[in-house]
Amino acid sequence: HLDHTGALPYLIRPENGKRWYATQTTKMLAEKLLYSTSSILRSKGITKKNASPFQKVFLNNSNLINLFNEFNPLKINKTVEVSPGFKVTPYSASHLYGSVSYKIDVFGTTILFTGDFSADESELFSGAKLPTDCDVTIFDGTYYNRETVEEDPNTVILQAAETCDRLIIPAFSVGRTQEMIKRLERLRVSAKRRVMTTGLAADVSKSMGLRAKFDIVKNLSADNFENSDIVVTGHGMLQGGTARKLIDETSSDENTGILICGYQAPNTLGFALKNSHSIAKKRYHQNIFSAHISGHSSSESLNEFIDKLSGKKVMVHTPDRTVPREEHKGLIIPKYNQEIVLKNKV
Ligand SMILES: [Zn+2]
Structure with a gap:
């Protein structure tokens, strides 16, 4: 996703001669x-004149080339010696197509960076199986201590599909869209209703060879978005894209549904709708549903993973002020900008 690849054009520039490694899919x-x-x-x-230094690298085509x-290229489970004494082995992370966790061996000290x-198993992946015996494990703890209290997502999806004439499912173009399309098929919703996707979400679904029933539609608007149609498309948090356009165009229609899936960042329309903020409710009259679907480990499976780890444990991507559970003694949750010593010199 962009929160992991967005800085690449900034880091790898013709003038600094750096190279990068990833799977072909990534x-x-x-x-x-x-x-x-x-x-x-x-x-x-945004032009080269008014762009920030970070934006500027995107406007320079030769930079992207x-x-x-x-x-x-890296291959899953294949070790590569990136430089002498520095070896990297990718393991499937089950987060998204091509996503991997890295086991890094630096002169004999092993670090797993997830x-x-x-x-957890999803429609697309079987769940990551990562080594647990590294000297240090630095891992993603997005759902640590956040037991899911929400309803079973499939129940919500079926409910949304049964109650609404038209249904808009805002989803990330990469990963979430394909997961939703697969679910709609498995729940047999696609057998009764037309499931569509657009734009980048459609492009990715096609390139990844998504095996499910769906139509690709160009220039979708309220006029050709018909009763009983379901559209799964970006942006996932409704800050733009086709999903936002359709939601604006159908704002007065109570028979249109919006199915929000997964985490919504504060200050997004997705967040406001999910939490029934009064200003958003005044403007958008659609029927709102929310299903918990995620590409991150659940709280329960994170606990299991932590229990298995034998070395130093450093957990990142957790909300501020997260406190380790009593049984997770020695679990380090670094604060922003805090320096962590991975191994003392011998
Ligand atoms: Zn991601």
Whole structure:
């Protein structure tokens, strides 16, 4: 996802001669996401003159071309010696197509860096099986201590599909869209209703060879969005994209449903709708549903993972002020900018 690949054009530039490693799938998805970021910036009127240094690297086409020339492929479970004494082995992270966790061996000290990962099974992946015997494990704890209290997501999906004429499912173009399309098929919703996707979400579904029943529609608007249609498309948090356009166009229709899936960042329309904020409710009259679907490990499977770890444990991606559970003695949750010593010199 962009929160992991967005800085690539900034880090790898023709003038610094750096190279990068990833799986082929990650490269393919990064290419789509980064070029689409570049065209979004341009469409917002951002030029080399008014761009921030970070945005500027996206406006320079030769920079993006150079980036994808400096790519080195990695294969899952295959160790590569990136430089003498520095070996990297990727393991499938089950978070998203091509996503991996890295076991890094630095002169004999082993570090597992999970990035975003899910130990749970989903429609797309079987759940990450990662080594637990590294000297240090730095892992994603997004749902640590956050037991899911929400309803079973499939019950909510069926309920939304049964009650609403038209249904808009805002979803990340990469991962969440494909997970939703698969679920709609398994729940037999696609047998009764037309399921569509658009734009980047459609492009990714097609390139990943998604095996499920869905239509790709161009230029979807309220006029050709018909009763009983279901659309799964970006942006996942409703800050733009086709999903936002359709929600604006159908705002007065109580028979249209919006199914929010998964985490919504504060200050987004998705967050406001999910939490029934009064200003959002005044403007948007649709029927709102919320289903918990995630590419991160659940609280329960995180606990199991932590119990198995034998070395030093460093948990990142947790909300502020997260406190380790009593049984997780020695679990380090670093504060922003805090320096952590991974291994003392001998
Ligand atoms: Zn992600």
